């Protein structure tokens with residue numbers, strides 16, 4: 001494509017008079033906003049090791065009481081976006097949150113959608129719209145846009161979870177805000193018990209919340225399905241599941257998509273190149289992840305992100321199966337008609 005003129009090619013007095021009138025010439029920036037053939041992502045491949053996060057998070061527990069933090073979180077920030085912007089990718093926020101025994105993170109609701117993936121510890125819970133969801137290792141809990149949620153802890157050890165939000169996108173749209181609320185009245189069985197198996201207590205079945213009928217996806221159920229797929233010779237594909245709304249079959253949330261996969265010992269899984277940035281988090285086991293020809297070792301509870309159209313291979317060099325949680329921007333891109341895949345290089 002033709003090289004275009006730059007700002008320096010214009011007389012200074014002309015540029016000054018444009019600026020004074022809130023005008024900007026397009027052509028010096030045209031190749032930046034419309035790069036040829038594929039995007040130029042700010043998102044850099046980044047890895048966060050849990051054994052480096054955990055001591056700093058526990059130290060935060062000593063430095064800052066929950067009342068002064070409201071949510072005690074260390075944000076996993078991508079240097080490509082500037083750490084202060086608190087983005088893992090253009091649309092995805094990642095935070096590692098700590099709740100200590102007997103602490104309570106007060107009820108609130110906000111416009112960004114959030115999920116929690118439980119990383120370590122036991123005894124905490126999240127109450128969403130009155131439904132108390134236990135937080136056990138590997139569980140996925142949804143706190144969608146506009147739903148009241150609070151976190152409590154009856155146990156005796158620190159609980160740490162990974163927060164994933166579409167905050168960067170919602171903030172960019174100038175649509176991000178929060179409201180504080182009162183302690184929620186718990187209305188009985190947790191969401192998983194209500195809806196996970198397709199049967200519901202008739203008295204409490206709330207059709208008006210059917211956008212999010214299932215709020216907790218228990219890891220014990222997910223792992224069981226992944227193991228069954230891996231051990232079924234007739235299945236013949238990668239052992240991967242998608243977290244969906246069981247009523248509609250659509251993605252469980254509207255902007256970020258969630259899935260999980262199992263890599264058998266010695267399995268190598270080449271992924272297709274996708275227009276959506278992706279986040280990988282190790283629930284159990286360990287893997288090597290090759291992103292654009294750079295190898296990274298991920299242990300249990302480590303997290304990595306990869307930019308759009310990255311060439312990615314997941315490799316399990318260990319004698320044990322590995323279980324990986326994946327978040328990506330594909331639901332958003334599909335709704336906007338922007339999603340595509342490309343063949344591997």
Ligand SMILES: [Fe+2]
Nearest residue numbers: 108110114149
């Ligand atoms: Fe929240």
